[in-house]
Amino acid sequence: MxxxxxxxxxxxxxxxxxxxxxxxxxxxxVSISVRPGEFVSIVGPSGCGKSTLLNAVAGFRAPTRGRxxxxxxxxxxxxxxxxxxxxxxxxxxxxxxxxNVEFGLKMKGIGVDxxxxxxxxxxxLAGLIGFEDQYPDxxxxxxxxxxxxxxxxxxxxxxxxxxxxxxALDAQTRVIMQQILTNIWQRLRLSVLFVTHDIDEAIFLSDxxxxxxxxxxxxxxxxxxxxxxxxxxxxxxEPGFLALRRELAGLIREESLRAMGGELAGGLDxxxxxxxxxxxxxxx
Amino acid sequence: xxxxxxxxxAPLSTxxxxxxxxxxxxxxxxxxxxxxxxxxxxxxxxxxxAIFLALWQxxxxxxxxxxxxxxxxxxxxxxxxxxxxxxLSPAFVGDVITSCxxxxxxxxxxxxLAVPTGLVIGRYKVAHELIFPLCExxxxxxxxxxxxxxxxLWPTDWESIVFITFLGAFFPIxxxxxYGVQRIDPVLVLAARSLGASEGAIFREVYLPGALPAIFxxxxxxxxxxxxxxxxxxxxxxxxxxxxxxxxxxxLIQYSDIVLGMVAIGLLGLVSSAIIRGIGRAAxxxxxxx
Numbered sequence: 001m002x003x004x005x006x007x008x009x010x011x012x013x014x015x016x017x018x019x020x021x022x023x024x025x026x027x028x029x030v031s032i033s034v035r036p037g038e039f040v041s042i043v044g045p046s047g048c049g050k051s052t053l054l055n056a057v058a059g060f061r062a063p064t065r066g067r068x069x070x071x072x073x074x075x076x077x078x079x080x081x082x083x084x085x086x087x088x089x090x091x092x093x094x095x096x097x098x099x100n101v102e103f104g105l106k107m108k109g110i111g112v113d114x115x116x117x118x119x120x121x122x123x124x125l126a127g128l129i130g131f132e133d134q135y136p137d138x139x140x141x142x143x144x145x146x147x148x149x150x151x152x153x154x155x156x157x158x159x160x161x162x163x164x165x166x167x168a169l170d171a172q173t174r175v176i177m178q179q180i181l182t183n184i185w186q187r188l189r190l191s192v193l194f195v196t197h198d199i200d201e202a203i204f205l206s207d208x209x210x211x212x213x214x215x216x217x218x219x220x221x222x223x224x225x226x227x228x229x230x231x232x233x234x235x236x237x238e239p240g241f242l243a244l245r246r247e248l249a250g251l252i253r254e255e256s257l258r259a260m261g262g263e264l265a266g267g268l269d270x271x272x273x274x275x276x277x278x279x280x281x282x283x284x
Numbered sequence: 285x286x287x288x289x290x291x292x293x294a295p296l297s298t299x300x301x302x303x304x305x306x307x308x309x310x311x312x313x314x315x316x317x318x319x320x321x322x323x324x325x326x327x328x329x330x331x332x333x334a335i336f337l338a339l340w341q342x343x344x345x346x347x348x349x350x351x352x353x354x355x356x357x358x359x360x361x362x363x364x365x366x367x368x369x370x371x372l373s374p375a376f377v378g379d380v381i382t383s384c385x386x387x388x389x390x391x392x393x394x395x396x397l398a399v400p401t402g403l404v405i406g407r408y409k410v411a412h413e414l415i416f417p418l419c420e421x422x423x424x425x426x427x428x429x430x431x432x433x434x435x436x437l438w439p440t441d442w443e444s445i446v447f448i449t450f451l452g453a454f455f456p457i458x459x460x461x462x463y464g465v466q467r468i469d470p471v472l473v474l475a476a477r478s479l480g481a482s483e484g485a486i487f488r489e490v491y492l493p494g495a496l497p498a499i500f501x502x503x504x505x506x507x508x509x510x511x512x513x514x515x516x517x518x519x520x521x522x523x524x525x526x527x528x529x530x531x532x533x534x535x536l537i538q539y540s541d542i543v544l545g546m547v548a549i550g551l552l553g554l555v556s557s558a559i560i561r562g563i564g565r566a567a568x569x570x571x572x573x574x
Contacts, residue, residue, distance in 0.1 A: 058478055059473075059478070060474055060477075077480070078474065078477040078478040079479075079480060080478070080480035082404055082468055082478065083476065083478070084474070084478040086471055086474075086475065088471065089476075090469065090471045090472055090475045092472060092475075092489070092493070093477075093570055094493040094494070094496070094568070094570045095570075096570075097359070097494075103476070103479050103481075103489070104480055107479055107480040107481050107482070108480060135569075135570040137570065137572070152478075152479075155479065155480060182399035206558070215446075
């Protein structure tokens with residue numbers, strides 16, 4: 001398979017919401033790129049439009065301004081060349097694990113036997129063998145999201161888009177899921193655009209991290225994560241990781257406070273001192 | 285209806301100062317066989333039915349006439365005797381079959397029209413705007429109210445009664461299908477589209493299965509209303525069928541037959557909804573068993 005595919009270019013992207021005849025600027029002039037095979041995360045306070053960007057790449061939303069291109073081609077709607085993983089799993093409850101994974105292949109018109117063979121390979125990759133004939137309702141959150149990832153991968157997309165995919169999982173499961181995702185990504189070598197509000201997660205997974213500002217969402221900063229791979233969850237205690245984390249957390253805290261309004265941010269300055277370094281963001 | 289008054293919180297002074305010591309663990313209860321709750325449910329159910337029948341039997345036997353008049357009401361035993369005599373007779377079986385034909389035919393047409401219509405108006409706003417107001421106009425008219433018009437509209441008795449049944453079943457199925465489509469998580473539709481599903485595939489793979497639980501709820505209600513409609517229509521205008529049989533028994537002073545007809549109607553309704561539930565369970569294996 002060619003590995004030169006999966007270039008995502010978001011150029012001077014802007015998006016307005018129209019409600020009650022009023023246009024509200026949700027995202028303003030954001031330019032982001034994902035190079036083929038790269039793992040890129042977007043972090044930012046809630047409501048900063050990071051999911052909007054992802055939805056634009058998925059083709060669910062057309063930009064008000066600017067362009068979204070994948071491998072040079074303008075995104076005009078949803079398509080199986082971009083796999084989407086949703087926060088709430090969004091598996092089809094009436095389909096078994098296998099049927100969920102095979103869905104995209106079925107849509108492509110691939111025959112039953114071939115479908116089953118491909119699904120089996122992917123299910124094995126995600127440790128889901130033995131659960132093929134279960135319905136999603138009977139699975140744990142972590143298993144559901146593994147099905148969600150594998151379903152999005154089954155059609156062989158050039159880009160994998162993930163919208164806070166582990167947000168609903170407990171901390172232990174999240175770490176395991178991050179490792180599974182890393183494994184899958186390293187084997188398949190596809191481009192990943194990952195949206196999260198979890199700084200540790202973004203650093204642990206990514207080659208590059210974009211930080212967005214509070215509404216309207218703009219680009220605030222871009223970080224390259226040069227930590228060596230393979231990365232270990234224990235590596236989250238090492239100085240390189242912690243330094244990067246501190247810097248990112250500072251930026252995001254600034255934005256979270258700004259999002260709450262200037263006066264409140266002023267009022268919380270005292271609290272910040274009391275709580276000490278890094279903890280206010282957690283409390284908030 | 286009187287609602288129970290909320291109880292006032294106890295004043296602080298009356299609260300115990302310390303938490304009472306936890307009670308010692310209760311001694312192990314006698315272990316019941318796992319089948320007991322089920323057996324108890326069956327026994328209690330049978331008991332209440334038996335008491336009902338016994339009271340009825342007593343009231344009829346004594347020709348109870350106190351506010352209610354049981355003077356002409358047949359006793360359960362009379363009904364049982366009568367049932368033995370005629371239940372397998374060609375005339376009675378024929379009436380049952382006629383009513384079943386009418387209900388199932390009318391119901392089938394209703395389902396075949398209402399489910400696709402519900403799917404389409406649930407999916408497309410324009411279709412909703414076009415069709416839904418008409419439905420809302422026709423829906424409040426009970427199917428029975430259509431009897432005179434139906435007799436004029438259709439050449440035969442059979443068709444007009446099927447039409448009444450159709451009308452009774454149509455709207456519950458339509459509304460439930462519509463509701464089923466509307467409450468499908470829109471993210472599932474996005475998921476399907478991002479996996480390359482065409483519009484037709486989304487109908488087949490998302491809207492239809494997603495709405496299926498609501499559709500089956502609508503089918504069950506529609507079947508019930510279908511039976512109500514067919515019986516009423518047969519009582520008013522029929523020359524055959526179990527509703528006609530029941531009404532005719534009244535006219536002919538065959539009072540045991542009235543009750544026999546009622547029991548038959550009840551059983552037919554019960555069997556019909558059981559069939560729908562069975563099909564529903566088979567069609568929706570992903571739902572937890574109820």
